[in-house]
Amino acid sequence: MSTTANNKAGFGSALWDYLTTVDHKKIAILYLVAGMFFFILGGLQAMLIRIQLISPDNEFISAQFYNEVLTMHGTTMIFLAAMPLLFALMNAVLPLQIGARDVAFPFINALGFWLFFFGGIFLNVSWFTGGAPDVGWTAYAPLSLFSEGHGVDYYAIGLQISGIGTLIGGINFIVTVVNMRAPGMTYMRMPLFTWTAFIASVLILFAFPALTVGLFLLTFDRLFGAHFFNPDMGGNVIIWEHLFWIFGHPEVYILILPAFGVFSEVIPTFAKKRLFGYSSMVFATVLIAFLGFMVWAHHMFTVGLGPIANSIFAVATMAIAVPTGIKIFNWLFTLWGGSIRMTSPMVFALGFIPTFTIGGMTGVMLASSAADYQYHDSYFVVAHFHYVIVGGVVLGIFAGLIYWWPKMFGTMLNEKLNHWFFWLFFFGFHLTFFFQHFLGLMGMPRRYWKFLPDQGLDLFNLISTIGAFFMAIGTIVFLYNVVVTQMKNVKVGPDPWDARTLEWAIASPPPFYNFKQLPLVRGLDPLWIEKMENNGRMQPAEPLGDVHMPNNSFVPFVMSLGLFIAGFGVMYQGGMWILAGIGFAITAGSLLYRSIKDDLGYHIHKEDFDKEEGDGSNG
Amino acid sequence: MADDMLKSGNLPEHPERATLEGSNKFMGFWFFLGGETVLFASLFGTFLALRNSNAEGPAREDVFGLGLVFIMTIILLTSSLTSVYAMYHMRNHSFKKMQLWLGVTVALGLAFLGFEIYEFVHYVHDYEFGFRTSAFGSAFYTLVGFHGAHVAFGLLWFITLMIRNNKRGLNLYNAPKFYIASLYWHFIDVVWVFIFTVVYLMGMV
Numbered sequence A: 001m002s003t004t005a006n007n008k009a010g011f012g013s014a015l016w017d018y019l020t021t022v023d024h025k026k027i028a029i030l031y032l033v034a035g036m037f038f039f040i041l042g043g044l045q046a047m048l049i050r051i052q053l054i055s056p057d058n059e060f061i062s063a064q065f066y067n068e069v070l071t072m073h074g075t076t077m078i079f080l081a082a083m084p085l086l087f088a089l090m091n092a093v094l095p096l097q098i099g100a101r102d103v104a105f106p107f108i109n110a111l112g113f114w115l116f117f118f119g120g121i122f123l124n125v126s127w128f129t130g131g132a133p134d135v136g137w138t139a140y141a142p143l144s145l146f147s148e149g150h151g152v153d154y155y156a157i158g159l160q161i162s163g164i165g166t167l168i169g170g171i172n173f174i175v176t177v178v179n180m181r182a183p184g185m186t187y188m189r190m191p192l193f194t195w196t197a198f199i200a201s202v203l204i205l206f207a208f209p210a211l212t213v214g215l216f217l218l219t220f221d222r223l224f225g226a227h228f229f230n231p232d233m234g235g236n237v238i239i240w241e242h243l244f245w246i247f248g249h250p251e252v253y254i255l256i257l258p259a260f261g262v263f264s265e266v267i268p269t270f271a272k273k274r275l276f277g278y279s280s281m282v283f284a285t286v287l288i289a290f291l292g293f294m295v296w297a298h299h300m301f302t303v304g305l306g307p308i309a310n311s312i313f314a315v316a317t318m319a320i321a322v323p324t325g326i327k328i329f330n331w332l333f334t335l336w337g338g339s340i341r342m343t344s345p346m347v348f349a350l351g352f353i354p355t356f357t358i359g360g361m362t363g364v365m366l367a368s369s370a371a372d373y374q375y376h377d378s379y380f381v382v383a384h385f386h387y388v389i390v391g392g393v394v395l396g397i398f399a400g401l402i403y404w405w406p407k408m409f410g411t412m413l414n415e416k417l418n419h420w421f422f423w424l425f426f427f428g429f430h431l432t433f434f435f436q437h438f439l440g441l442m443g444m445p446r447r448y449w450k451f452l453p454d455q456g457l458d459l460f461n462l463i464s465t466i467g468a469f470f471m472a473i474g475t476i477v478f479l480y481n482v483v484v485t486q487m488k489n490v491k492v493g494p495d496p497w498d499a500r501t502l503e504w505a506i507a508s509p510p511p512f513y514n515f516k517q518l519p520l521v522r523g524l525d526p527l528w529i530e531k532m533e534n535n536g537r538m539q540p541a542e543p544l545g546d547v548h549m550p551n552n553s554f555v556p557f558v559m560s561l562g563l564f565i566a567g568f569g570v571m572y573q574g575g576m577w578i579l580a581g582i583g584f585a586i587t588a589g590s591l592l593y594r595s596i597k598d599d600l601g602y603h604i605h606k607e608d609f610d611k612e613e614g615d616g617s618n619g
Numbered sequence B: 001m002a003d004d005m006l007k008s009g010n011l012p013e014h015p016e017r018a019t020l021e022g023s024n025k026f027m028g029f030w031f032f033l034g035g036e037t038v039l040f041a042s043l044f045g046t047f048l049a050l051r052n053s054n055a056e057g058p059a060r061e062d063v064f065g066l067g068l069v070f071i072m073t074i075i076l077l078t079s080s081l082t083s084v085y086a087m088y089h090m091r092n093h094s095f096k097k098m099q100l101w102l103g104v105t106v107a108l109g110l111a112f113l114g115f116e117i118y119e120f121v122h123y124v125h126d127y128e129f130g131f132r133t134s135a136f137g138s139a140f141y142t143l144v145g146f147h148g149a150h151v152a153f154g155l156l157w158f159i160t161l162m163i164r165n166n167k168r169g170l171n172l173y174n175a176p177k178f179y180i181a182s183l184y185w186h187f188i189d190v191v192w193v194f195i196f197t198v199v200y201l202m203g204m205v
């Protein structure tokens, strides 16, 4: 009896703990769980798409439902799966890598998560209220204005809410990196993952507001009778495309840069060499980010911007291949002559390099604007972006998850199953998408519900669908691995991979204050330096003292909930306006509460540290 | 130590940046304003693309008059100046004077907002120029309206801070809050200068 009661209280308090937490390590777990949930959802949608296209003239799902599934697959994977999973990694390790006790804005960090989460839920409520958005993840006007029902409104408002969350999350990481580095952690000693997360956050800051405006205009047109995209009243549909891609192209680099960062950590660790060309890696990252803002119109070559604009954007796009190539060669040179350990994160990295390179090559093909008239809106484009997104971002996310799993949870995922996961997923991936290049070149347009028999498209579509099943099975192996590992709950030490950077200097999982004393960083790969020149422990940079910690807060949850409720009012209007009133009042009220209630945090006193057990950390 | 944050005596020279929290806020807010810049840049771009797209409705020359917006510009610029005075007094740790100048800033901001509302009402009633009249109308009201909403938010922010801290005076905890609110106010002011130029001045020639 008493144990069950205890367990119950335990569950309730754990739930409350996560609802109110401002600890970056717990927020990482929230992002991970929510991101995996949406990843599975998006994966199921992908399976529906591939089953529909398994054979010509198939009637597995209806045309309307196909459009909805297709739209939600793209939207979910980009905004609700890839982004939060990367945020999970950033939250879990970025503060540890720079030797910080927390992020700059713990409260904002939590708020960012809850806004993303409620935005994602909002988007998915559409399934139950008359249909999901059905106009593609790019929601081009005027199609997005003609779409009936409220699907596109869910898209606009849901992404608006989660986009704000991403934006403030990005600001939080920027300030964390600028202001919270440990003594000796200069910019040019920061691990590459921190660098790429930092630069990706800068991209978020400058790219997301364009989406914000685009979504506002779409909302105003659809719900409030504005005419931005209505040519009859002087509107211009191309404005949407510009705003969307001014956001959209930087967004793909927001996704890929942190994945680059993951591989730049994994490869040196398992090649037992420092990263080749560290400073050129940093330089290439910054250059990619910079150029990333000047190429958006390569998505609009066929719009008719004219030969001069097309040529400029084509050249700018091709230029991005240069810093990308620098990175590829630096990884190869890091491997060269290293003593390589074939752990699963390393195998992911080795699979990533050729796969991503192929994606980059098709990218340069697409960038030739004249040729793009042929490729555009065909399966060739689909193959391209899956090679870079799945072959780059998704492999990076899983490599990072497996690599940092011990740091996040104190347990090790089963290596054998990890390898099974990799090979099933990797083989399935190439089976699915390699043949889509040819489908595209043969003229199969993307986003179509059906293809016709006897056009030579049957076989490759069938192969593609079979590949998708392999990917699904691989993912199931991973999920099984997670469950089994956490059930067994075998704990590992602080540094199971024999790694190089600061996060491995403290316990797995780290205590909630991270570092009892801030570490003194003496160079790049600080832990490795101490391993080579010292006893393998970080030297403290300060005497033991009181540590300041932020208070937990329920306000981020409530504030986001308010916007979630308000969204329905704005959308359904009429009598439902009351919901908008209630929702906005909740959000405004919690803002006001946050502003007038002092929140100074608390201190852990240095005497209290002694009570903690020795955790094998640097102290 | 936590209590020190709330004491109002003995402040350092730059109370708004003296603590780690304060300097984080200070820097984070600058970055936020960077994002806001892109937001307004997108709205300006949209407006520029649609400023001649008045369809059947009134065009720019038909509705805009410089007199009113000129007065509004002067008012808002002055309010930026008065908020600088307020921050000057914050750095000299004279809380009363800071509150006074913030009060003047708020009054000017309210006046600006009042004129803006009058302007909109005037356009709608006397010229039948509304949000739904044409693409130009949508773009105009969205751009200027977003700015107006920022002004309203800034006013509420100042008022909240002034009332909340009226009794306890300046300390290390609230100094950064006052400071970033005034940063926000300057930003709004700069945006208005662009609106004045791009929307109204360029609309007249």
Ligand code: HEM
Binding pocket: A138, A252, A253, A255, A256, A298, A299, A317, A318, A320, A321, A324, A359, A360, A361, A362, A363, A364, A366, A367, A368, A372, A375, A376, A377, A381, A384, A385, A388, A389, A392, A393
């Ligand atoms: C060398 C680097 C790259 C080049 C030159 C490149 C070039 C292009 C071009 C020209 C298009 C437009 C094709 C069309 O619609 O006709 C395109 C589409 C796309 N690219 Fe890339 N790309 C590169 C890397 C990446 C990366 C790293 C990602 C993501 C991580 C990415 C994601 C996408 C996506 C999602 C689309 C399709 C968007 C849509 O229409 O739905 N690309 N790329």
Ligand SMILES: [Cu+2]
Binding pocket: A248, A249, A252, A295, A296, A298, A299
């Ligand atoms: Cu692009």
